[in-house]
Amino acid sequence: MDMENREIFEEAGGVVYDFIPCLNDSDPWIDTLEKWVNDWCVNKLPTQHIA
Numbered sequence: 001m002d003m004e005n006r007e008i009f010e011e012a013g014g015v016v017y018d019f020i021p022c023l024n025d026s027d028p029w030i031d032t033l034e035k036w037v038n039d040w041c042v043n044k045l046p047t048q049h050i051a
Contacts, residue, residue, distance in 0.1 A: 002019040009017045023029050 002021075006017050006019065024033070
């Protein structure tokens with residue numbers, strides 16, 4: 001994505017291009033997101049009681 005967008009930017013007359021990589025492309029970020037979702041589920045969703 002970086003290379004394709006850089007080319008489009010430069011062809012349109014852009015001079016300074018900075019690419020910010022996607023956060024969800026790293027294992028530490030996915031681990032953090034998983035923890036947040038699990039914590040949210042524990043705290044927000046009703047507990048099911050199975051008889």
